[in-house]
Amino acid sequence: MGKNTEEKWEYYEPPTSFINQANVTEDLREDTEYPECFERYADLLDWFEEYDEVLDASNPPFYKWFTGGKLNASYECIDRHLPEKKDKTALLWEGELGTTQRFSYQDLYYKVNSLAAMLQDEFGVEKGDIVTLHLPMIPALPLTMLALARLGVAHSEVFGGFSAEAVAHRMDDADSEILITADGYYRRGKLLNHKEKADKAVEAANIDVENVLIWRREDELHPNASFIEGQDVIVQEAIEDYYGEEVEPVEQDSEDPLFLMYTSGTTGKPKGCQHRTGGYLAYAAGTLHDVHDVKPSDTYWCMADIGWITGHTYIVYGPLALGTTSVMYEGTPDYPDKDRTWEIAEKYDVDTLNTSPTAIRMFMKWGKEWLADKDFDFKLLGTVGEPIQEEAWTWYYQNVGDGETPIIDKWWQTETGGNLVSTYPAVDKMKPGAAGKPLMGIEADVVDEETGKSVEPGEQGSIVLKKPWPGMLQTVYGNDERFISEYWESFSDTESNDMEDWIYEPEDEVRLEDDGYFRFLGRLDEVMNVAGHRLGTGELEDAITEVDEVAETAVASRDHPEKGEVPDAYVVLKEGVTGSEKLKDKVVSMVEEEIGPIARPANVYIVDDVPKTRSGKIMRRLLEQVSNDEPLGDTTTLRDPSIVEDIREQVHG
Ligand code: PRX
Numbered sequence: 001m002g003k004n005t006e007e008k009w010e011y012y013e014p015p016t017s018f019i020n021q022a023n024v025t026e027d028l029r030e031d032t033e034y035p036e037c038f039e040r041y042a043d044l045l046d047w048f049e050e051y052d053e054v055l056d057a058s059n060p061p062f063y064k065w066f067t068g069g070k071l072n073a074s075y076e077c078i079d080r081h082l083p084e085k086k087d088k089t090a091l092l093w094e095g096e097l098g099t100t101q102r103f104s105y106q107d108l109y110y111k112v113n114s115l116a117a118m119l120q121d122e123f124g125v126e127k128g129d130i131v132t133l134h135l136p137m138i139p140a141l142p143l144t145m146l147a148l149a150r151l152g153v154a155h156s157e158v159f160g161g162f163s164a165e166a167v168a169h170r171m172d173d174a175d176s177e178i179l180i181t182a183d184g185y186y187r188r189g190k191l192l193n194h195k196e197k198a199d200k201a202v203e204a205a206n207i208d209v210e211n212v213l214i215w216r217r218e219d220e221l222h223p224n225a226s227f228i229e230g231q232d233v234i235v236q237e238a239i240e241d242y243y244g245e246e247v248e249p250v251e252q253d254s255e256d257p258l259f260l261m262y263t264s265g266t267t268g269k270p271k272g273c274q275h276r277t278g279g280y281l282a283y284a285a286g287t288l289h290d291v292h293d294v295k296p297s298d299t300y301w302c303m304a305d306i307g308w309i310t311g312h313t314y315i316v317y318g319p320l321a322l323g324t325t326s327v328m329y330e331g332t333p334d335y336p337d338k339d340r341t342w343e344i345a346e347k348y349d350v351d352t353l354n355t356s357p358t359a360i361r362m363f364m365k366w367g368k369e370w371l372a373d374k375d376f377d378f379k380l381l382g383t384v385g386e387p388i389q390e391e392a393w394t395w396y397y398q399n400v401g402d403g404e405t406p407i408i409d410k411w412w413q414t415e416t417g418g419n420l421v422s423t424y425p426a427v428d429k430m431k432p433g434a435a436g437k438p439l440m441g442i443e444a445d446v447v448d449e450e451t452g453k454s455v456e457p458g459e460q461g462s463i464v465l466k467k468p469w470p471g472m473l474q475t476v477y478g479n480d481e482r483f484i485s486e487y488w489e490s491f492s493d494t495e496s497n498d499m500e501d502w503i504y505e506p507e508d509e510v511r512l513e514d515d516g517y518f519r520f521l522g523r524l525d526e527v528m529n530v531a532g533h534r535l536g537t538g539e540l541e542d543a544i545t546e547v548d549e550v551a552e553t554a555v556a557s558r559d560h561p562e563k564g565e566v567p568d569a570y571v572v573l574k575e576g577v578t579g580s581e582k583l584k585d586k587v588v589s590m591v592e593e594e595i596g597p598i599a600r601p602a603n604v605y606i607v608d609d610v611p612k613t614r615s616g617k618i619m620r621r622l623l624e625q626v627s628n629d630e631p632l633g634d635t636t637t638l639r640d641p642s643i644v645e646d647i648r649e650q651v652h653g
Pocket of ligand 1 (some may be wrong): 263310383384385386387388409410411412413414415435506507508520521522523528532533534632
């Protein structure tokens with residue numbers, strides 16, 4: 001049906017052919033009973049034991065979902081599909097060099113069972129443990145997640161691109177004594193030595209790491225990978241004794257944790273978002289079914305890395321719970337050439353592609369000629385992770401979607417477990433750059449940051465969530481107080497036992513449009529979004545001050561045409577130290593070492609001082625304006641307004 005103009009906005013409508021086959025054809029937001037509406041999601045699972053109550057809100061904000069229900073995530077994603085589709089492809093893995101591995105549901109069953117048996121019998125892994133994974137995009141990652149889930153053991157996967165320090169911090173925080181990693185993986189044609197990060201992590205961790213389990217990427221161990229006797233184990237060797245073994249899926253309570261996913265916040269080290277089994281899995285499957293319109297017959301490709309929440313929910317748990325075919329790709333979209341994405345889409349006849357604005361901007365820059373001779377035909381397209389500019393949206397719609405494939409722009413976070421704001425693709429019109437409305441059962445509002453009062457349509461403010469939902473995090477691992485202070489304190493009556501008094505603040509800025517659509521504008525807090533990856537300025541600053549010569553630093557985000565944002569580091573040196581290119585390089589290397597290459601500062605500026613308020617708070621917003629060469633905001637609260645002028649002079653001349 002194409003484009004329609006209503007009011008001053010341009011709307012796009014899905015074609016009838018899409019509507020005719022859609023899972024959801026009426027607005028699920030209407031006539032919903034809260035919280036019973038979420039039974040719709042729970043019904044997509046096969047529970048060992050039915051739940052008693054959808055929501056137990058007696059102790060906010062520690063909500064319980066589907067109380068009394070028993071299930072196992074590995075059973076939901078594998079076993080229950082066997083009677084009808086054991087030969088159906090569950091996972092399609094594409095290696096960077098073009099090798100393929102195809103796993104049917106039956107294959108998954110065998111592999112996950114023998115792995116679970118090995119983990120249990122050889123390493124004594126049991127319910128209640130937390131096992132850290134530092135696995136890249138190879139099949140070992142979903143297999144290991146599912147094997148641990150089968151045993152009722154929570155996994156804590158650290159994105160493969162993160163550094164040894166990041167792994168060590170997470171192992172310490174979670175009291176996790178086993179690390180499962182790989183010897184290597186391919187990036188731009190090169191087999192990287194990933195094992196060396198495990199060695200450094202074991203050294204850096206305070207906790208005594210008992211074992212490091214290594215999945216070999218190739219037939220032979222990476223030539224430069226170490227092997228430490230007594231500590232290291234090659235999974236493919238240890239598992240041989242367990243071939244053919246079966247492990248009963250452990251009956252998990254709905255509220256038993258399924259995994260931890262660490263994410264950046266405004267202050268301090270990354271926090272472990274703890275996700276529960278029942279509510280999370282139901283929410284993953286439910287949103288995938290309703291919003292992503294996934295059917296068992298579909299081939300679904302979410303281009304995220306499983307090391308982030310998007311991959312957990314929409315590569316592993318959601319698609320496998322629904323019994324569909326999920327695609328995962330090891331490498332980068334420009335290797336060996338810039339048509340790699342379209343080649344994979346054609347090869348596997350992908351129905352739904354889910355990617356990020358960063359990737360779309362990159363495709364746009366590379367040019368549509370890379371798509372020209374490719375034969376793909378998507379049913380639905382997705383974007384997620386950052387605000388998408390209208391230009392990128394339109395390019396995606398016209399060139400990847402042929403001017404008719406519906407696009408869903410889904411807003412959510414690591415903490416929320418699954419999508420919270422989007423259009424329902426067969427029901428709502430699309431509006432480029434505006435994600436849509438809160439989904440079924442999600443009570444979102446936009447409020448003034450200062451007063452907490454709802455804003456009028458046309459105005460902007462902070463999004464808040466006024467009622468809980470099943471996919472939400474249970475708590476910050478080991479730190480209930482931080483859970484409250486990070487997410488609830490601003491607008492809640494924290495003394496109250498009434499759910500209505502508890503308001504969750506995601507810390508995103510939104511314009512509430514006249515038609516009720518939410519247009520997300522970016523983070524409110526000091527968190528950056530670099531190519532769809534969340535990084536705290538505090539985390540970067542902590543890393544930079546590890547450099548001996550650095551006295552103080554402030555990190556600000558600079559707009560970037562492809563990545564959305566990149567960090568700029570403003571660095572003050574200790575007395576007597578003089579700045580040099582070498583020192584700047586040292587700052588960059590320290591960030592890579594402490595966090596990972598994705599956090600690498602775009603620029604390091606050596607400055608005399610950073611702007612501070614009279615009470616000593618660093619004004620990062622002013623530095624952000626300097627980085628972006630924008631007019632400076634209010635500087636009257638600064639202790640010394642000349643500092644920021646000097647910095648501007650230095651940066652822009
Ligand atoms: O700022 C929002 C942005 O990404 C943040 C969440 O990042 P993370 O926890 O890493 O989760 C990524 C998986 C969704 C949000 O606070 N964000 C996410 N989706 C969108 C978005 N911004 C605008 N539009 C979106 N669709």
